Amino acid sequence: MAALTKNDIKITRTESSKISSIDFNNLAFGQVFSDHMLICDYKNGKWHTPEIVPYSPITLDPSAKIFHYGQSIFEGMKAYKDDKEDVFMFRPMDNVRRLNVSAKRLSIPELPEAYFMEGLKALLEVEKDWIPTAEGSSLYIRPFIFASGKGFHASPADEYKFIICAAPSGAYFSGKVNVLIEETYSRSANGGVGFAKAGGNYAGQFYPTQLAKAKGYQQVIWTDDTTHEFIEEAGAMNVFIRINDTLLTSPVSDRILDGITRKSILQLAEAEGLKTDVRKVKVSELVEASRNGSLKEMFGAGTAAVISPISGFGFRGEDFIIPEQDASFASKLKNRIVAIQTNKVEDPFGWRVKL
Amino acid sequence: MAALTKNDIKITRTESSKISSIDFNNLAFGQVFSDHMLICDYKNGKWHTPEIVPYSPITLDPSAKIFHYGQSIFEGMKAYKDDKEDVFMFRPMDNVRRLNVSAKRLSIPELPEAYFMEGLKALLEVEKDWIPTAEGSSLYIRPFIFASGKGFHASPADEYKFIICAAPSGAYFSGKVNVLIEETYSRSANGGVGFAKAGGNYAGQFYPTQLAKAKGYQQVIWTDDTTHEFIEEAGAMNVFIRINDTLLTSPVSDRILDGITRKSILQLAEAEGLKTDVRKVKVSELVEASRNGSLKEMFGAGTAAVISPISGFGFRGEDFIIPEQDASFASKLKNRIVAIQTNKVEDPFGWRVKL
Numbered sequence: 001m002a003a004l005t006k007n008d009i010k011i012t013r014t015e016s017s018k019i020s021s022i023d024f025n026n027l028a029f030g031q032v033f034s035d036h037m038l039i040c041d042y043k044n045g046k047w048h049t050p051e052i053v054p055y056s057p058i059t060l061d062p063s064a065k066i067f068h069y070g071q072s073i074f075e076g077m078k079a080y081k082d083d084k085e086d087v088f089m090f091r092p093m094d095n096v097r098r099l100n101v102s103a104k105r106l107s108i109p110e111l112p113e114a115y116f117m118e119g120l121k122a123l124l125e126v127e128k129d130w131i132p133t134a135e136g137s138s139l140y141i142r143p144f145i146f147a148s149g150k151g152f153h154a155s156p157a158d159e160y161k162f163i164i165c166a167a168p169s170g171a172y173f174s175g176k177v178n179v180l181i182e183e184t185y186s187r188s189a190n191g192g193v194g195f196a197k198a199g200g201n202y203a204g205q206f207y208p209t210q211l212a213k214a215k216g217y218q219q220v221i222w223t224d225d226t227t228h229e230f231i232e233e234a235g236a237m238n239v240f241i242r243i244n245d246t247l248l249t250s251p252v253s254d255r256i257l258d259g260i261t262r263k264s265i266l267q268l269a270e271a272e273g274l275k276t277d278v279r280k281v282k283v284s285e286l287v288e289a290s291r292n293g294s295l296k297e298m299f300g301a302g303t304a305a306v307i308s309p310i311s312g313f314g315f316r317g318e319d320f321i322i323p324e325q326d327a328s329f330a331s332k333l334k335n336r337i338v339a340i341q342t343n344k345v346e347d348p349f350g351w352r353v354k355l
Numbered sequence: 356m357a358a359l360t361k362n363d364i365k366i367t368r369t370e371s372s373k374i375s376s377i378d379f380n381n382l383a384f385g386q387v388f389s390d391h392m393l394i395c396d397y398k399n400g401k402w403h404t405p406e407i408v409p410y411s412p413i414t415l416d417p418s419a420k421i422f423h424y425g426q427s428i429f430e431g432m433k434a435y436k437d438d439k440e441d442v443f444m445f446r447p448m449d450n451v452r453r454l455n456v457s458a459k460r461l462s463i464p465e466l467p468e469a470y471f472m473e474g475l476k477a478l479l480e481v482e483k484d485w486i487p488t489a490e491g492s493s494l495y496i497r498p499f500i501f502a503s504g505k506g507f508h509a510s511p512a513d514e515y516k517f518i519i520c521a522a523p524s525g526a527y528f529s530g531k532v533n534v535l536i537e538e539t540y541s542r543s544a545n546g547g548v549g550f551a552k553a554g555g556n557y558a559g560q561f562y563p564t565q566l567a568k569a570k571g572y573q574q575v576i577w578t579d580d581t582t583h584e585f586i587e588e589a590g591a592m593n594v595f596i597r598i599n600d601t602l603l604t605s606p607v608s609d610r611i612l613d614g615i616t617r618k619s620i621l622q623l624a625e626a627e628g629l630k631t632d633v634r635k636v637k638v639s640e641l642v643e644a645s646r647n648g649s650l651k652e653m654f655g656a657g658t659a660a661v662i663s664p665i666s667g668f669g670f671r672g673e674d675f676i677i678p679e680q681d682a683s684f685a686s687k688l689k690n691r692i693v694a695i696q697t698n699k700v701e702d703p704f705g706w707r708v709k710l
Binding site for chain 1: 384385386388392410411412413414415416417418419421422423424425426427429431459460461462495497499501502505506507508509510511518520522524527539540541542543544545546547548553554555556557558559560561562564565580581590591659
């Protein structure tokens with residue numbers, strides 16, 4: 001099963017590419033999709049050989065468990081192309097491993113790693129021309145698995161679909177982000193599914209985020225659901241806080257996603273000689289640091305936004321502004337990580353994987 | 356919009372009913388589906404007129420947000436038929452109100468109540484012959500809404516589908532249920548979506564439930580995620596505990612579903628002169644009551660299983676047996692509630708709604 005190679009993957013090409021209709025210099029995030037997708041079915045107790053087919057609608061029974069019981073997981077990754085038209089992925093093995101961590105927690109059958117990796121490579125070869133090269137853009141890749149099996153019994157499905165789609169994309173956020181520290185709503189429970197990239201983790205964030213948006217914030221910073229004293233993550237991003245010259249971020253837990261950008265930043269910062277400290281950070285410490293001027297920076301980190309600088313935060317009706325920094329850690333780290341991703345500099349970490 | 360009546364609903368009948376292929380005396384739960392379904396689309400900022408169509412597959416873009424962000428909610432209800440072929444629903448307005456409570460929390464546009472009620476009535480008229488009459492069986496009805504709108508941005512969809520399907524069903528559980536009191540995994544967070552019937556709440560329970568099943572239990576009893584000291588619910592059911600002659604159940608909260616069967620049982624018990632107490636119940640109190648013999652009964656309550664007696668519970672490696680009771684509260688209450696649902700006795704509460 002795991003012995004699958006790229007050549008085992010049957011490719012059916014579209015008869016009418018829509019690529020000429022796309023303005024690659026004005027891309028939103030995840031709104032247009034490339035011509036093909038990888039699809040792979042789990043049925044009769046096993047994952048079947050993936051195929052590449054034209055990007056096309058999915059047909060499901062109304063009783064498919066995805067509609068009723070939220071059994072779905074996903075990953076987010078990006079592919080880049082350099083001047084020589086060589087294609088690069090960023091730490092793809094970390095995505096497949098995390099997908100299977102999520103799968104286990106959501107009672108979804110784990111996917112053989114080769115199905116993911118060989119499928120991804122085959123898809124990228126077919127979709128090479130869809131990788132944008134304008135600064136800040138990339139081919140956003142969305143591997144996902146959902147329960148397609150039928151029935152209203154509240155139990156795991158007997159059939160699943162693994163799909164990889166790709167969307168040439170621009171920036172996730174335009175400009176800096178103003179965040180609200182949330183004390184009423186929560187993202188995840190102790191012993192829950194917060195560490196997994198499960199669909200349901202995202203839907204639950206929409207309403208509190210809409211409330212925050214109505215108050216002028218773009219994102220919510222989640223705190224722990226027990227005390228609301230500790231900073232957790234930003235829902236679609238992990239959170240970093242620079243106090244004086246130390247870069248802080250919360251340890252991962254069963255409530256916090258083990259972000260690939262997060263861990264890359266930690267490695268990179270250490271290699272650059274920046275001081276890092278992975279520990280729980282109290283909201284009160286953040287507020288105090290802002291008041292006494294030791295709060296220098298705050299930023300979100302995730303695949304979609306890479307590093308997204310935070311301009312300020314709201315807490316209990318008060319707004320805290322984070323002053324602009326010369327030579328910020330955020331811009332330094334972002335430039336370095338993007339340069340590695342796009343093959344502009346050496347990659348001493350072995351993160352970049354050439355197609 | 357809310358002025359919609361049953362006659363506005365266009366009905367397209369199937370050309371080939373599958374009803375003759377169904378063995379109505381041997382029905383599983385939620386495995387076979389009736390010939391038609393109600394479908395209603397939200398697009399361009401509003402819910403459009405529902406239609407009844409043959410039960411048929413749903414076609415969605417691979418980027419539909421249901422696959423990625425778990426934006427889905429549902430309800431569970433049952434329809435019954437009496438000797439005179441009259442059809443009855445049980446507290447249907449409570450379902451539509453709760454659906455809209457769930458909708459708000461999941462950032463799904465609320466559904467006009469008339470769309471639900473008139474749609475449901477129209478569907479039941481078409482599907483009358485699908486209502487089984489064998490003891491313990493009923494037509495299980497599944498109204499649900501999910502995000503059909505496209506795009507990988509983690510934000511609410513711009514399009515949704517509201518569907519009602521029906522499945523002639525037998526019992527959800529066969530026999531008594533043995534439960535495990537869970538202290539590692541949790542169902543919901545303070546400030547989370549546990550009170551909503553959101554798809555994601557169910558997927559997160561599958562893995563811990565599988566672990567419990569491997570140890571010989573059929574269901575998990577969830578405790579609060581902060582201390583694991585308090586009994587919350589059984590995932591697909593609310594939990595009742597009889598200590599001596601008092602029937603205890605946890606108050607609803609942002610973590611616990613406001614079950615329609617739960618509140619019906621409370622009303623019924625009071626009307627029958629049984630002592631009820633809605634308060635938080637400690638696991639230690641349950642264990643102590645079991646040891647000293649004051650624990651008389653324990654049962655789950657929900658639409659699918661109505662009342663499901665619990666034969667015992669496991670806690671920290673120890674198994675506690677709940678002895679059989681003569682004239683149990685569970686059987687008394689279940690018989691009464693089912694008699695009301697099926698039009699066998701008076702309904703002093705006004706719960707039963709005739710089609």
